[in-house]
Amino acid sequence: MKNLRFFATRALFVSIFLLGLSFVSFGQNDTISAVHVGFIYPLSTNGKHAASYTNRFSLHAIAGLSKSETGVAISGAANLIKQDASGLHMAGAVNLISHDAKGIQLAGGANIIGNNANGIQMAGFSNIIKNEAKGGQIAGFMNLAGSSQSVQMAGFANITRNDAKGLQLSGFLNKGKNVNAQVAGFANIAKNVKGIQLAGLINIADTSDYPIAVFNFIKSGEKTIALTLDETMTTIASFRSGGRVLYGIAGVGYNFKGDKRDLYAIEAGLGAHIKLVKDFRLNLEAVSQTLSNFKKGSYNKNSLRIIPAYKIGNKLEIFAGPTINYVSYKRDNDYDFVKKFIWKNDSSKDFQGVHFGFNTGIQLKL
Numbered sequence: 001m002k003n004l005r006f007f008a009t010r011a012l013f014v015s016i017f018l019l020g021l022s023f024v025s026f027g028q029n030d031t032i033s034a035v036h037v038g039f040i041y042p043l044s045t046n047g048k049h050a051a052s053y054t055n056r057f058s059l060h061a062i063a064g065l066s067k068s069e070t071g072v073a074i075s076g077a078a079n080l081i082k083q084d085a086s087g088l089h090m091a092g093a094v095n096l097i098s099h100d101a102k103g104i105q106l107a108g109g110a111n112i113i114g115n116n117a118n119g120i121q122m123a124g125f126s127n128i129i130k131n132e133a134k135g136g137q138i139a140g141f142m143n144l145a146g147s148s149q150s151v152q153m154a155g156f157a158n159i160t161r162n163d164a165k166g167l168q169l170s171g172f173l174n175k176g177k178n179v180n181a182q183v184a185g186f187a188n189i190a191k192n193v194k195g196i197q198l199a200g201l202i203n204i205a206d207t208s209d210y211p212i213a214v215f216n217f218i219k220s221g222e223k224t225i226a227l228t229l230d231e232t233m234t235t236i237a238s239f240r241s242g243g244r245v246l247y248g249i250a251g252v253g254y255n256f257k258g259d260k261r262d263l264y265a266i267e268a269g270l271g272a273h274i275k276l277v278k279d280f281r282l283n284l285e286a287v288s289q290t291l292s293n294f295k296k297g298s299y300n301k302n303s304l305r306i307i308p309a310y311k312i313g314n315k316l317e318i319f320a321g322p323t324i325n326y327v328s329y330k331r332d333n334d335y336d337f338v339k340k341f342i343w344k345n346d347s348s349k350d351f352q353g354v355h356f357g358f359n360t361g362i363q364l365k366l
Helices: 002-022 047-052
Strands: 031-040 053-066 068-075 078-081 085-091 094-097 101-107 110-113 117-123 126-133 137-139 142-148 152-154 157-160 164-170 173-175 178-184 187-189 192-199 202-205 207-212 215-218 222-230 234-242 246-255 263-277 280-292 298-312 316-330 343-345 350-365
Touching: 031 047, 047 053, 078 085, 085 094, 094 101, 101 110, 110 117, 126 137, 137 142, 142 152, 142 164, 152 157, 157 164, 164 173, 173 178, 178 187, 187 192, 192 202, 202 207, 207 215, 207 246, 215 234, 215 246, 222 246, 234 263, 234 280, 246 280, 298 350
Parallel strands: 031 053, 053 068, 053 078, 068 085, 078 094, 085 101, 094 110, 101 117, 110 126, 117 137, 126 142, 137 152, 142 157, 152 164, 157 173, 164 178, 173 187, 178 192, 187 202, 192 207, 202 215
Antiparallel strands: 068 078, 117 126, 222 234, 222 350, 234 246, 246 263, 263 280, 280 298, 298 316, 316 350, 343 350
């Protein structure tokens, strides 16, 4: 009898203790639970009233529903939080937080936050923050936010409706208004860019002094069409576009020294303007050029150009300057454009050489 009374008393104290841990009432619809464990709503320790509980720790096999989370929430599929959440939240598919989120959200599919996020969001597919993202965002596909204060990294795209004050890094597209720096595999779109815009093909902005892409459409920048000639008698019609400092180069042309072979030319590169006096500046360019008849091999040339340029009126500019060039081609093609080399490799399968040259031309401002 004494043993039975002893175990009954202990069981009563344990029950009271667990009950105290389980919830403390602050009002009819405002309840805190230390531990919330379940399968899927309403099959959990908080039952059908789970949406009125604020939990310190939640663990669900499929999905958990709560008012708020202040510690750790882990679900096999989804965490559904009606108001705020702080701490660590992990879900196999989705973290859905209706108001603010602080801490770390990890999801196999998406993190969706209805107001502001202060912390880190990592998702296999997408992070979606309605207003401001103060911490970093990393997504396998896309990050969407009202504004971003930190790094956004995505496999496909980063898009902010307003400002992005950190780095936007994506495999395809970045878009924002006033941004700090953008790096994309295909294109960047912004209003004002403080730092570098680096894209595989296109940059678009109102102001951007340091765009790095083949095509740069900058309202405050410069766009020109140029006609150039070099030491191999290759004439190129090119489009130059960029900002106040950096610009991209893309051109096509024809070589007039190819003897009986019709050699067509294509070139792409990057340049930088260095302003000296009012109508005189120095253009530094790094350009890759290929000559080919599309039948038998090609002549490849990589050049560094130092090109003084003089502005005539408001639209025209003439330029001419020295270049240093590295060329390579198959030896049996025997291109005879240049006689003198400062260095050449006579032992390799393909001919390789370095020589001095020139580049001259005229360009029209659009």
